[in-house]
Amino acid sequence: MGELTIDNIAISTKGLTKHFGKIIAVNNLNIEIDYGKTYALLGPNGAGKTTTVRMLNSIISPTSGTALVGGYDIISQSIEVKKICGFLPESPGLYQKLTPREFLEFIGELYSLPKELIITRIDELLEIFDLEGRENDLLEGFSRGMKQKVCLCAALIQDPKIIFLDEPTSNLDPAATRMVKDLISELTRKADKTIFICTHLLDTAEELCDRIGIIDKGTLKVEGTPRKIIDSVNAQDLEDAYLKIMGVTKIEDLLAWREELPEKAKEKKKRKGRKKK
Template identity: 50%
Template sequence: MTEIYDVIAEWLTKDFGKVTAVKDLELKVRRGTTFGYLGPNGAGKTTTVRILSGLLKPTRGKASVCGFDVYTQREQIKASTGLLPETPGVYSKLSAVEFLEFIGALNDLSGEVLMKRIDRLLSLLGLEGRQNDLLESYSSGMKQKVLVASTILHDPQLVFLDEPTSRLDPAASALVKEIIRAMAKETETTFFICTHMTDFAEDICDIIGILTNGVLTTLGTPQEIVENVDAKNLEDAYLKIVGGQVDRSKLLSWRS
C-alpha cells in the first residue's frame, strides 16, 4: 500500500526581511497521524502553520498539503483543512450557535446536518445551556472551546491546532486531547499541533518535531526522542535539546 502524506515540505523557507523564520524545512506527515510541533517562542511554528494552511506564501521551497500546492492551490488547501489560529478572533456579537452556523456555511454545510453537529459539539464541550449567549459574554476558555469546535466542524482531512490548550482549564485540555485521540483513532484525520505542553504532546503525538531558530533539529517518536538524549520524559528531552536551564545565581541578578 502506498503511503499518503498530508504534509510534504521540501526546503520550505520563509524570510521576513532579515529574519528567516523557517529555514529549509523538510517534513512529511503521514495521513491519519498526529504530529506535534515543539520549539521555543519565535522558533517559526506559527509561520510554518500559516504557510501550510494557505494563509502565507513561502519565500522558497516546495510544499503540498492534502495533495495541494501551497503556492497555487491555497483555496483547495483551506477547504480540506481546519485551522485553530494562535490568536483567533471571534465575532463577539454572535452567539456560539450563530458563529458555528456561519463557519459551517463557509464550509458548505447547512440544514439538519450542520445543526446536529453544532449541538453535539457544544454539548460535548460542555457549552449547552450557553449556546445562545453572545460570544462577548464568554470567558476566554469558553471562546477557545467554540473555536476548537469551529475548527473540526466540517470534518477536515487535516487539522492545524496552534496551541489548542492555551486558556483551557485542565479538564477542558484533557477533553480536547481525548477528542483528538478519538478522531485520530477512528477516522483518517491528520493533526498538526503546535504546543508548548510537552506532556500533552507526549501523550497524543505519533511523531514530534522540534524547531529551533527556524531549523527542524529533531524528528521522531516521543520515545525515540526521549531515548536518544537519555531523558526521563519529553519535557526533560526538550530541555536537553533546546536548552532553557538558567543558572540559579543569575535569577535575581536583575535586582542589583
C-alpha cells in the same frame, strides 16, 4: 526544486522557508506526516511554529520551498488545501457580538456547507464541548477557555481530513483539557484524521503524538518519535530532553539582575561586545 508525491503522506514539506524582511521565521523545513498520525511541533515563543501552520494552511505563502497538504500544493491549489483542513488559531478570532451558534453558522457558510448539515453539526459540537445552554449568549461574555472551545468547534465543523491546532489546550481548565486530549486521540484512532499540533505543553505532546519536531529560530532541530528523541539525549522524559536540546538558563543567573549596578552592567555589555568581535 524536486516534485513531491502524494501516496500515504498527509503533509509533506520540502525546503519550506519564510522570511519577514530580514527575519527568517522558518528556514528550510522538511517534514513528512502520514495520514492518521498526530504530529507535534514544539519550540519556544517566536520559533516559527505559527508561521509554519499558517503556510501549511495556505494563509501565507512561503518565500521558497513548497509543501503538499492532503496531496494538494499549498501555493497552486490553495482552495483545495483550505477545504480539507481545519485550523484552530493561537488567539481566538471571533465576532464578539455573535452567539456561538451564529458564529459557527457563519464559519459553515464560509466553507459553503449545506444549511441542514451546519445546524446538525453545531448541535453535536456544542454538546461535545459542553456549551449547551450557552449557545445563545454573546461571545463577548465568554471566558478565554470557552472561546477556545468555540474555536475548536469552528475548526471541526467542516469535518476536515487534516486538523491544525495551535496551542489547543492553552486556555482550558483541567477537565476541558482532558476532553480535548481524548478528542484528539479519538479523531486519529477512529476517524483517521491527521492532526498537527503546535504546543508548549510537553506532556500533551508526549501523551498524544506519534512524532515530534522541535523547532528553534525557524530551524528544525530534532525530529522523531517521543521515545527516540528522549533516548537521543539520554533524558528521563520529553521535558528533560527538550531542555537539553534547547539549552537551560543557569539557576544562578536568574536573580543576578537585582544585584547588578548600571556601571557593572555596562562593563558586562562591553565585554560581551568584545567577545563577539
